[in-house]
Every structure is written in structure tokens, then in C-alpha cells.
Amino acid sequence: MAARQPSKPRPYIAVCSQEGYLVNQHLGGADHVLIYENANINGRVTPRLVDRRETPVSGGGAGRWALLAGVLSDCRALICNQLGGSPRTVLTGSGINVYESDGLITDAVVDVFSGRSPRRALPIRDCATSCSGPGTGCG
Numbered sequence: 001m002a003a004r005q006p007s008k009p010r011p012y013i014a015v016c017s018q019e020g021y022l023v024n025q026h027l028g029g030a031d032h033v034l035i036y037e038n039a040n041i042n043g044r045v046t047p048r049l050v051d052r053r054e055t056p057v058s059g060g061g062a063g064r065w066a067l068l069a070g071v072l073s074d075c076r077a078l079i080c081n082q083l084g085g086s087p088r089t090v091l092t093g094s095g096i097n098v099y100e101s102d103g104l105i106t107d108a109v110v111d112v113f114s115g116r117s118p119r120r121a122l123p124i125r126d127c128a129t130s131c132s133g134p135g136t137g138c139g
Contacts, residue, residue: 008074009074010073010074010075010076010095010096011037011038011074011076012035012036012037012050012051012074012075012076013035013036013037013047013075013076013077013078013079013109013112013113014033014034014035014036014053014072014075014077014078014079014096015033015034015035015036015078015079015080015105015108015109016030016033016034016078016079016080016081017034017105020034020049020105021104021105022102022103022104022105023079023080023081023101023102023103023104023105023108023118023120024081024102025080025081026080026081026082026083027078027080027082027083027084027087028058028083028084028087029058030055030080031054031055032052032053032054032055033052033053033055033071033072033078034049034051034052034105035049035050035051035052035053035075036048036049036050036105036109037050038113045110045113045114047105047106047109047110047113053071053072054071055068055071056068056071061086062086062090064087065086065087065090065091066090066094068087068090068091069090069091069093069094069096072091072094072096073094075096076096076097076112077096077097077098077099077112078091078096078097078098078099079099079100079101079105079108079109079112079118080098080099080100080101081100081101081102081122082100082122083098083100097112099112099117099118099121100121100122100123100124101118101120101121101122102120102122103118103119103120107119107120108120
């Protein structure tokens with residue numbers, strides 16, 4: 001599902017990562033997201049880390065994802081390793097494109113800033129279609 005068009009500029013992309021190098025974290029288990037901008041060096045898409053933002057505490061269900069949408073209101077996209085259906089619906093409804101991916105953060109961020117899906121995009125998996133947990137991640 002494509003996100004609705006935002007009414008204000010959204011220059012950033014949020015990424016879920018355990019160590020800051022790979023897209024390798026489920027959104028439900030993330031206590032923070034990394035925020036990237038396009039530094040656009042010599043006309044080339046150049047990701048630059050500009051912020052680390054805490055995510056709302058787990059256990060809040062759909063309310064947690066509405067709060068996260070507020071935290072990410074200046075982000076055009078979120079890239080994570082996996083997420084459930086509720087956060088996907090809330091975030092896309094708030095104008096944030098959501099991508100499931102793995103691999104290097106820089107590769108995924110360059111692709112999304114360039115208007116493409118991440119080259120290592122993952123299909124929506126069972127957790128993402130049937131997750132009905134309390135917003136604390138799978139399992």
C-alpha cells in the first residue's frame with residue numbers, strides 16, 4: 001500500500017538497525033530509529049546520518065504506532081527488516097512509505113532517495129500479515 005501524499009516536505013528516511021550498519025531489526029523490537037538525509041554531494045545521492053530518535057515504548061498497540069508516526073512526521077519513508085500489519089497501516093496512512101529490507105543501510109537509503117524500492121526488498125512475510133500482538137515485536 002502506497003502512503004498518502006504528505007502536505008509538507010519530508011526530507012528524511014528512518015531506518016531500524018541493531019548496530020547502525022545493516023537493516024536488520026524488526027520495527028516492533030526497535031527502541032530507536034536512525035534518521036538519514038540526502039547530503040547530495042556533487043549531484044549524487046549521499047546518505048548522511050543526522051539523528052537517532054527513540055521509539056514509543058512497547059505495549060501500546062495501535063497507539064504506539066500513531067505516536068511513532070508523529071516522531072517520524074518529517075520522514076518520507078521507514079526501512080526496517082520486518083513489521084506487523086498495524087504499524088504498516090498507521091504509518092502509510094500518515095504519509096510514510098514503509099519498506100521491508102535487509103542488507104546495508106546505505107544501499108537501501110540510496111535506493112529510496114532515488115525513488116526506488118530497496119534493492120534487497122523483502123516480501124511481506126507471515127508476521128507482517130498476521131501479527132496481532134501488543135506492539136512488542138514478534139514472539
